[in-house]
Amino acid sequence: MGKLDGRVVLITGASRGQGEQEARLFAEEGAKVVVADVLDDQGEAVAKELGALYVHLDVSQESDWSSAVAAVEKTYGRIDGLVNNAGILRFNSLVDTPLDEFMQVVHVNQVGCFLGIKAAAPRIAAAGGGTVVNTASYTAMTGMAAVGTYAATKHAILGLTRVAAMELAHQNIRVNAMCPGAIDTAMSNPAQLDPHADATETSRALDELYSKLVPLGRIGRPEEVARLALFLTSDDSSYITGQPFVIDGGWLAGVSVI
Template structure:
């Protein structure tokens, strides 16, 4: 499937995308809509989220994924509006670099709340609906930081390793109902999150490109295509899997645990 062409793989499916106002979530919401899905975006950023939802003919629900009740409301809104839930993309997140010994209580707790708790609530509420429907696919956004350590990202590492573990646990529990659960592990993807975490100067961007054997940072659409695969019936025998989409970053040994070389 080339960009812009419709494969029909998820035509008519009901999909929730958290963090759909920006970056990877936005690219995925757009791709899902192009593929014929009815998309419900949940995000903290209301004006950007409303704008994306309007552009793709979807729905926006103001959602703070740190709050279980907010995620419950997001799932309920999608089900009330469309009568079912086929795809849940638990993607909202953020990352800030800090040495472990200088990581504040607030940064540690907030990272866990958004990046890990938010995924747990999404699994719990989407899982309840999908298990009772006996169909559905859930994709979580982990990271290469969910499968290896990174200098300066300890709280993020803890949360993202948790997402990989949760993915496997939920996959096992939901498998008897035919509900699949997988995650994606992106390398460094060119989004506002990365510009905030690592800088946006030419030099910073060059280091981010160099960190990937394929010679470039990833684009949000590179991840969206992996999410589409996992969410579609093409992946009907894939569950409990972490799909690494990182331009070869994890295949390169000897980085000393640094996300970027010095």
């Protein structure tokens, strides 16, 4: 038996990276996975491989959320879980950040998470309860220069997680947040988006970089984040709600001077 047998779980940003690995692992564990993304070709390919449902979903648009939830219920009749994985990152100093860039990140990362909870929670409650897993960040727990907009939205996601956990507990819905550090996805390793680049070599270079920053001596893998998402979605975490879970190789623990 799988840890998610019979459960219907919608995962945003599931066409690649962490979301894709979450979709693959959840399917292995028996879930009926809903792959949601704006990258339709990639998302449909992942869904076809997994025997899953694909839905086009711009997480910043409330109408897209309504359509996605309706499609899931039409296909499966219920929703038991949501993983708010979709997110974007922009590098800029705060004083050099244009307002439209700031708002773009807010709309995808922060508003997208809010709309996901708003759209899915009533349907999860109607199914008898379930889980919401929000993807925050290492930068939700501390500061980092040049990613102020991203950090601000990830701090906000922790606030949304705690409030949602309190408000939805009586409906048997648990809400938690993952706080990944540097993970080897297209967000931190753009070479993955270039068919002519050697992404493996870039990964090795990132490992070398993070060997100086992270106690475990390497960048994280999306499969490792997927295993945390599985824990928070399964009954293994049945008495946990409203909590941030840092998965960063020890980066947040402190700075080594030796």
